[in-house]
Amino acid sequence: MSIVTTSTPSSSGSNEETSAVAERTARRCAETALFMRDHVLSLVSHDLRSPLNAIHSWAYVLDRKIDTNDATAQRALEGIRNGVEQQVKLLESIVDTTRAETKALALKRAPFALRPLLDETIGDVRDALAVRRGVALELNSPLAAQQMDGDRERLAAALWLLVAFAVEASASGATVTLDADVDASTFRATVAWQATSAALTDAALPHVLENFARAQATQPREASRISWVLGLCKRIAEAHDGAFEQGEWADGQPTTLKLRVPLAGA
Template identity: 85%
Template sequence: MSIVTTSTPSFSGSHEETPAVAGRTAQRCAETALFMRDHVLSLVSHDLRSPLNAIHSWAYVLDRKVDANDATAQRALEGIRNGVDQQVKLLESIVDTTRAETRALALKRAPFALRALLDETVRDVRGGLADQRGVAIELASPLTDQQMDGDRERLAAALWLLVAFAVEASASGATVTLEGDVDASKFCATVTWQPSLAALTDPALPHVLENFARQQATHPREAGRIAWVLGLCKRVAEAHEGAFEQGQWSDGQPTALKLRVPLAGA
């Protein structure tokens, strides 16, 4: 099956932002911010628990070594244990509770056409950002009437963010490519582009993603971790029992974002 490719030139006047596109863009931005917050809270919860566990363990070791009759040392140990307990309760009562909305992500599954979703994604990002930035978007996909069973709205938000982030990180005149295809059991969406860190953070350019999110995305990432702003993509993929991957990047070198989800739920 041949690949059907559609493209738009930079600054195309035929893709102006409509009220409907503006409304969906605002909704997608709010969803992105919500999932980014919860993604960061998840990292905070995980990263704080490791040192707290270590402190608790060493306090136990010291408790067995310190003279039980040394009142000052015993008060110090008690203070350490109480401090650890307070921090753990804080994580449980505030951090974990706050991120509960996206941690257990409910899906509204129904059959839907994949090609229409890809077309809508490209249309919305063009009208909401790419045309203003002078960035072209190409859709490369052999899909016609193939369907999948999933939460269309959630996947629409994830695909929008994949493409919008790539546009945010592209210089004027660049091209972002969205590829969409299926195999026997999965739908795979891949966005490829050449990042420009300057374009991602330039305050003079139009942006839809928050400045804080864009700045953090330029920082070095630990192995296996993604930019915070892409937390929505990760959660939506995992909720569908799929996976999300952010490739390593350097200025001006091709990179990719990949979303893979089963065509049908378990």
């Protein structure tokens, strides 16, 4: 297995290379914010519809129990119904309409080599954040000439976010490891590091992700839900018929982010 450790910036990097890294980083940050917004709106839409459906059902039960001659009770019931209808229309006209832009994620599939993508990811995160944070990056992978059929740009964004988030959540002197390999049909990438909540929210440290996104990631998660900032990873994995998994978070303990994507589209 080949191991590439990157902990210092390349001294031979040209101005053009530095500019290209800065441009890709800015684009990745914007994409992360866009997909986080979409992820949050999806949660809002789902979580609001459940109680609204319950209110609507109980209004139907009350309608059968309330005296039709009781004008006050009938007005109260009508108010409940109107309130539910207004909330549903609000979800449809604002939340669902806003999500429509990214709900159906278009992919531009083409064959591409995996190893250059991994090297580019490590290099970009190293130059944009890891060196300034004093965090070492390691790439452990036997991949050489292996290829996959997928949307390279989308997958590059997902891998970048995996590594960048881990660096954001690491203390100075820590090491973030990206393990990547393939089996007969799947590309697998796992980022491992030691979770440090304070590193995510320390304003004195360099950051590339939004304050709000980093702060929310330190909060307890419900069931199997992921941190909002990682919505991009989930959407891109699922668009490729793959899966994304965020490991349990315990401050000071090892944790992981895992991405699995079929090597070829269905």
